[in-house]
Amino acid sequence: MTPDTAIPEIPRKVEEIRSLINQYLVGKDELTKLITIALLSDGHILIQGVPGTAKTTIVKAFAKILGYTFSRVQCAVDTQPADILGLRIYDQSKGEFVLRKGPIFSNILLIDELNRLNPRTQSAFVEVMSERQVTIEGETHPLPSPFFVMATQNPYEFEGTFPLIEAQKDRFMYSFISEYLNSEDELEVLRRLDSGKLNWDTYATSLDQHKGGVDLIFLRNCVESIHIEERVAMYIRDLVVATRQNGDISLGASTRASIAFYKGSKAVAALNGRTFVTPDDVREIAFHVLHHRLILRREAEIAGITLEAVINEIIRSVEVP
Incomplete structure (x- = not known):
């Protein structure tokens, strides 16, 4: 196969x-x-x-x-x-x-x-x-x-x-x-x-009868073959860069976040049975990729601003290709 x-x-x-x-x-x-x-x-x-x-x-x-x-x-x-x-x-x-x-x-x-x-x-x-x-x-x-x-x-x-x-x-x-x-x-x-x-x-x-029924290494190779268009890669870049420019964030996402978006969105596309990545695939994992990487400014915390709200704001503000 x-x-x-x-x-x-x-x-x-x-x-x-x-x-x-x-x-x-x-x-x-x-x-x-x-x-x-x-x-x-x-x-x-x-x-x-x-x-x-x-x-x-x-x-x-x-x-x-x-x-x-x-x-x-x-x-x-x-x-x-x-x-x-x-x-x-x-x-x-x-x-x-x-x-x-x-x-x-x-x-x-x-x-x-x-x-x-x-x-x-x-x-x-x-x-x-x-x-x-x-x-x-x-x-x-x-x-x-x-x-x-x-x-x-x-x-x-x-x-x-x-x-x-x-x-x-x-x-x-x-x-x-x-x-x-x-x-x-x-x-x-x-x-x-x-x-x-x-x-x-x-x-x-009961799980023993299903043991080894999924070849994870083969599925990983399949996921790696999924295509990401340049415009979607640029969308990932824009999301990560936006975390570094947001006024409520003191520490934005690193390049590891870009890699996580890139690899993770391929996996999401695979879960949907597609051989290509869409911006929706990228957005679906945005919270999981960004939440532990971002640090709010002290002023934002005092004002009651949450990381969840900032991440949602970034997703809304970055233009979707």
């Missing part, structure tokens, strides 16, 4: 994944879609929001469906780089030092409460996440391919936290604001709990 013939099939495959996720989880369509976009565009996601919103479960389910390895790290102030990356230990039976790989050597990795890591561990993790390789005692080890990271941070706890600096947040291609379920979805969770549909072991076993 060639990319041209495979791309129209991508919406069907994505709908199959969404349907499988929804057998267990409730109200997660938007996050499911963004994770799919991130996987197709080889990017990572930073989630900010309240705890207890099924973040671990959704990435575990994706790993099961795709047939990839999964690891989770619960961050703490005393977590050291070696706890995530790994270290060399002496094996008495072999009489030599051997590498004990850390959880980062997984296809899909969840880093829970990233802002609880101390700055030294944060820097080591984010650097490795970007370079896709680990150097331990002078020896370099490549990470598995594909490699996808979803990191979370809780904005409502301040003791024992170390906020990511802007250069580190910029390494994440997308961000997502995780919120509580609405009242109807909350009730649906209770119904499923009462009917026994929230048994993870049973659900995970």
